[in-house]
Amino acid sequence: MLNILLADDDDELSELLSEYLRNHGLSTETVHDGKAALARVAQGGIDLLVLDIMMPELDGISVLRQLPNVADVPVIMLTAKGDDIDRILGLELGADDYLPKPCHPRELLARIHAVCKRAHNEQSSTTNHPRLSLNRSMRRCLLDGDEITLTGSEFDMLDCLLRRHGEVVSKETLSQEVLQRELLPFDRSVDVHISRLRKKLHPLADDPIKSVRGKGYQLVI
Template sequence: MMNESVKLLLVDDDIELCELLIEYLGTEGFDVCAVNDGESGVKAALSGKYKLVLLDVTLPKLNGFDVLKKIRQESDIPVLMLTARGDDVDRVIGLEFGADDYLPKPYNHRELVARIKAILRRGRPVQAEGAAKFLQMDDLSLNLSNREATIDGAPLELTATEFQVLKSLIEKAGELISRDDLTQVALNRRLTPYDRAIDMHVSNVRKKIGTRQDGQPRIKTVRGAGYFYIRP
């Protein structure tokens, strides 16, 4: 149970499901507002009123992917995609567009709450005493107090999940981190069969940070094992 009511936005055209989730998530300490089409979802998500968006893929006016793209153009608010069970393509596309995680329908309500809480934990800044805490690697700098990242002094636009993935890799630079362990430490959950979330997040981070100035990669993939940040 959350200490204070946390405002969530639910974007889904299934009105009965929305009513059910509003009631259930309310018992878990969440204040849920539901909208039933994509255009309304974009407007509400960018209003600054909510801590997280629960976003269905199939929506009228704008589908979930278009909604996510428009949100990511202006905001890094956490987004949990709700996808059809077994539709791996939807999951991959959602993660490529910047979703923090996905959950296939029909889902267990306890699992939904666990995913929401895990995503919200990723976005919490470190409570540092005195000066801000930083991680520095190459020309990358991570401010752990406000979760801002820069590369060669320029702001680096990362979602809370991408920040956590990069932080986890840098903290163990030069060491191989298995997919299982990286999922646990960066996504706050266990790796499940056919789960590609961590792979897509690493891919997104790799694209955003690019290569070193000499053209050498920063992150190495060890096929079938995991990832590590290459020390300079």
């Protein structure tokens, strides 16, 4: 059973989401500020963190900045509707997905399953490149023999591009296969993940992932 930590200072919303997730087979815990969220994750046993951006003590963005020093846990952000700056910053800091508030419990459940499926994919498969190696079962990426740290979404984004090496992969395909949702207008999630990947793959080339206007992205290393 997946154990989900909900970090949100809205008691009513937290109880609503917790009850829905429990009724659909998930174990849930709730905290109401950022410091408590980090402390609970540090104790272990959390499979995914649902993280509100606006919280007392320590906001969600600050939690995301500190989380890599605490544990490797997938994160779904809850952001104010239309607040693109927080959303993009959260993705840049390593969040796997986001939902605008108020969110529908059913959509949150679908996102949780999608993110956890990516994070805990046990399919044994290795995708190789002369300088890159992706091990899907261990969720490891080696660049020139050295491991580089990728979020779950970054790993699957790179895997999708690497399996189609040299081909132009549309944003719609990346969104559906990696984020497991339809690409909506003004959704920049794919672009943000690609931007982070470019920085991490910079030793391979100045521009390892080429943007093809109106079509998508192409791995060119």
